[in-house]
Structure formats: C-alpha cells, structure tokens
Amino acid sequence: MDTTQLLKGVLDTAVLAVLRRGNTYGYDLVRQLRDSGFDDVGDASVYGTLRRLFGGGYLTSEIVPSDEGPPRKYYGLNNAGRDMLDSATKTWGHFSLVMSELLAEEAV
Amino acid sequence: MTTATISTPAEKYLEAVQRGLSDLPAEDIEEVLQDLAAHIAELGEDNPEASLGSPDAFIAEFRASAGLDSVGARSPGRARTWLTERLAAIKRSRTRLAQMVEPLGAPITRRSDEIRTAWIWSRGLLGLAAFVWISHDRFYGNQGWLLSNGLLLNLIVVASATALSVWLAGKRGTWWQRTESLASIVIGGLILLAIISPRYVPYPEEIYPDTFDQSAPALLIGPNGPIQNIYAYDTSGNPVQVLLYDEYGNPLQTLPEYAYDEAETYAGQSEPFIWEGYEIRFATDTYGRPIGNLFPLERYEWTETGARSAPQPPPVIGIPALPGPTADDGTASETEATAPAAQQETTTTTMVDEGMASTTSEATTSTTPKN
Numbered sequence: 001m002d003t004t005q006l007l008k009g010v011l012d013t014a015v016l017a018v019l020r021r022g023n024t025y026g027y028d029l030v031r032q033l034r035d036s037g038f039d040d041v042g043d044a045s046v047y048g049t050l051r052r053l054f055g056g057g058y059l060t061s062e063i064v065p066s067d068e069g070p071p072r073k074y075y076g077l078n079n080a081g082r083d084m085l086d087s088a089t090k091t092w093g094h095f096s097l098v099m100s101e102l103l104a105e106e107a108v
Numbered sequence: 109m110t111t112a113t114i115s116t117p118a119e120k121y122l123e124a125v126q127r128g129l130s131d132l133p134a135e136d137i138e139e140v141l142q143d144l145a146a147h148i149a150e151l152g153e154d155n156p157e158a159s160l161g162s163p164d165a166f167i168a169e170f171r172a173s174a175g176l177d178s179v180g181a182r183s184p185g186r187a188r189t190w191l192t193e194r195l196a197a198i199k200r201s202r203t204r205l206a207q208m209v210e211p212l213g214a215p216i217t218r219r220s221d222e223i224r225t226a227w228i229w230s231r232g233l234l235g236l237a238a239f240v241w242i243s244h245d246r247f248y249g250n251q252g253w254l255l256s257n258g259l260l261l262n263l264i265v266v267a268s269a270t271a272l273s274v275w276l277a278g279k280r281g282t283w284w285q286r287t288e289s290l291a292s293i294v295i296g297g298l299i300l301l302a303i304i305s306p307r308y309v310p311y312p313e314e315i316y317p318d319t320f321d322q323s324a325p326a327l328l329i330g331p332n333g334p335i336q337n338i339y340a341y342d343t344s345g346n347p348v349q350v351l352l353y354d355e356y357g358n359p360l361q362t363l364p365e366y367a368y369d370e371a372e373t374y375a376g377q378s379e380p381f382i383w384e385g386y387e388i389r390f391a392t393d394t395y396g397r398p399i400g401n402l403f404p405l406e407r408y409e410w411t412e413t414g415a416r417s418a419p420q421p422p423p424v425i426g427i428p429a430l431p432g433p434t435a436d437d438g439t440a441s442e443t444e445a446t447a448p449a450a451q452q453e454t455t456t457t458t459m460v461d462e463g464m465a466s467t468t469s470e471a472t473t474s475t476t477p478k479n
Binding site: 008011025026027030042043044045046047048049050051052066068069070071072073 | 136139140142143144145146147149150151159160161165166167168169170171172173174175176
C-alpha cells in the first residue's frame, strides 16, 4: 500500500505532535519525523505544511542565530495549534478505532 | 563584455526554487528561502539535489502540501526570468549581509512578524526615553545630561540602545525575559550614572540660583551632598552672621528659589516651614520676607513629634593659624584654635558648611580683642 497518500492526510497532525515536544526548526523537524517512523516524508512536504500551518495562525516562529550556518527559524505551537492538535487527536483515535475494527472483521 | 558569475549548487538550487515560487508574495518567498538555506546548510552536501530532489520536484511537493495551485510552476518569459534573477541576486546579497551582521540581521530579515520587529526597534527608543526622563532634573539639572551633550552623543546612545534591544531579541527566551534583561541594563546604567554624576554637576551657571527658575539647584555641592547651611567664623573662631553675595551683587542662597516662596507663605502662619528634615526659621526683613542669604540658617532637627527645642549646633572646626599681628607678644600664632577660642582682630572670615571647611570669602566682619 502506498503510504505517501496516507501520510498526506495526517502530516499536519504529525508535525503538530512533534512540535508539542518543543520548539524546533525545519531540518530537525524532518529528522524527528523520520526517526518516528515516517521514513518517506519529503522535506518539501514538511516545509509546505509548516507554511500552511503558520499562515493559518497555528504556529509561532522565532529566528535564532546558529553557530553552524544561517540563522534557524524555530517553530512552536501556540494555543490555536494546541487546540488543533487536541481535536486531531480525538478524530484520529476514532478513525483508527473504526478502521481497526473494520479490518478485524472476518469474512462472512 | 560580460562578467561571468559563479554560483554554488546551493545558490543555483535556491534560485530555481525562488523562480518556481515567484507568484507568491516576496515576504513568503523570502521565508521559504530562509528555511531552505538553513536546511541545505544542515545537510552539508555539495549538491542539495542529492537529498532534496530536483528543484522542480521540490517546488511541486511544496506547493501541494502548502495548498498552493501549480501556477508558479509554469515557465516564465525571458523578461520575467531576467527580472526575477536580478531580484534574486539582490535578495541573496541582502541575506548574506544580514548573516554577516548576525545577530542584528536575524530580526531584520524576519518579515513574517513585522509588528514584533517594530516593537523590538521601538523598545530601544523607549528605553532611551525612560533613561532621559529619569535623568532629567535629577542628576544633571533642568536639561538632563543627555540632551545637554550634543547631537552626536544622542545619536550614539540611540544607536546603542536600539542595537542592544535588537541583540536581546536575537537571544532565546520569552519576550518578557528579554525585556527584563533590557530593563536590568537600563537600571544598571542609571546606577552607574548616579555614581559618576557629581563630576558633571558643578557647571558655573548651575550653582547660582536663578530668580526666574523655580527649580534652581542648591548653591554648592559639598562632599556630603548639597550644602544647605553655611557657618562663618572670624579667625579667632567666633561664629558670626554674614550676608552672602556673589561678585555681581546677587544674594547667594542654598535652597531652590521655590523653597523661599514656600517659606514666605509660612511666615505669617503658626505652622513651621519644614525642609528636608529640618524646621528652618528664616530671619525676615521689615516686610516679613525671609532673608535667604543670611547665614547660618536657624535650623531645628524635625521629627514627627515636632522640632527640637535647640537649633542645630554649629560644627566643631579647627581654625587655621594665620600669620600677622596677634596678641600681646606680636608674633604669629603657632597653634590652631578650636572654636570658640581667643578673639583676634582680623578682616577675614572663614566659612564652613555643615561638615567641614568649604571656602574663604571676602565678606568682611571683625571682632574686637579683649586686651
């Protein structure tokens, strides 16, 4: 099964969940998502998601100078982002439960 | 003749992405390029395509996840390509310049939060305004030290305060922690200013009370603070009353002009005139007006229960031995007299403030020797 299409539907929630751990910048966010198991997540997809979430008022951002190169832009959750994550968590819980039960049904 | 420009693969990649997003607002493009430039630097690879894929693929994926349509992916015309390349070159220069002046550059290039940037810059000016306001009429007279020291100094202080504010904005932490840090520095500066202030105070024009200036400062500054009372002695150590004037005939006073106005209003009342912990009973002229330049002032230590019954005593002083005709033997005195002491004829009066010898005046007085 192509997980890319599935990932598109949950990438917003995944990004918000990683940011709940603490503020971080784009490169580290991609790394954390991959370490969490989303091996195929695209860098551009993450940046596009960040732009959309930030534009929607769900994230904060802060420029922080870096000793290793250009300044990093740290993203973080604001109250709207936390509310969105709470709502998405409930939705995903219900969705995954329904899907698991459906798939667990034995053929008649 | 043309000049060849050599771009690194990373710069070429960023240029290509910029072209692909050229339909977006300039601020949005710059935000994306900032993120992408930092990302490419983190990768540490010579050619970012190895990790990120082709620029076209990156653009398509970015636009799809950002919810943008694909209009920006179309091939631009030649004129538009030339224009966007020039704009890209200008923006790269700006980005490099901003990176060179880090951390000052970081808040400047943060275009997504213009209100915050405006606050960061204005915070420096607000800090300066508070600095001027607090120093006004406290350490450096009516005008304030900053305002009286020229345009260049003011510009330097404005630039320093603003740079400090922007630098603090580049530090990690909440806005309150950064503002708190700025406030700590401003308060520290004020304390330093208070410590070094006496060396700037005694400008000649500031030590004489101005009749028209209701906030004129004290007459002189002594080692224990502003001088409020003056004690005069003849050379024998006998306390005397003196009227003090400057070389223009202006009466010298030790309190601000408005203190005497206030004292005049108290003159006909039963309530005492209290000034900085002392009840002061001025001698008055025939019109009932306080004579401010008659010294010593009659001062009574004031407490909540009222003034002490005896006036503040004169300080214990040592009268220096002076050459010249003295008592019966006709030789100069070899020893110092302590007030009160044997009377000697002289035309010189020694004056002291509340604590120690301050100055010698040409004001004349004399006492007659007893034998």
